[in-house]
Amino acid sequence: MITADTNIFLAAALDEPEKLDIVRLTAGVGVICAPEILPYEIGNALSAMCRRRKLTEDEAISALHITLRIPVRLMPVDVERALRLATDFGIYAYDAYFLECARSHGGNLVTLDQQMKRVAIQLGLRVLEP
Secondary structure: OEEEOHHHHHHHHOOOOOHHHHHHHHOOOOOEEEEOOHHHHHHHHHHHHHHOOOOOHHHHHHHHHHHHHOOOEEEOOOHHHHHHHHHHHOOOHHHHHHHHHHHHOOOEEEOOOHHHHHHHHHOOOEEEOO
8 A cells, every 4th residue: 555645646647847757656546645735736736837827727637637536535534643743844734634645544654755765764665756
């Protein structure tokens, strides 16, 4: 089982250059999981892209629909443990939710976020590189 960060889903949905590597990396993986906040994180990221005029509303809605078709198991996360990670490492709680999810469900993480990679390695998680 691997935990995938929001940016992995967005890169796949928006046909970013990393998409092929992400598909290759996750093909054959039994279960991809993410914290149950994932759909809200995706919505937030897409709305931010619209505000910055990187996407139109229609493009954002299309990307949302694509991400919702990606098979993922949404997992509950211990918010207190995630908050402790956030304060210990000086990161946002939203990032800590993904780290805590990986820590609680197999120890494997795939992300494009360099800071999250560094923290994951410090936590002894295995980071898969797209």
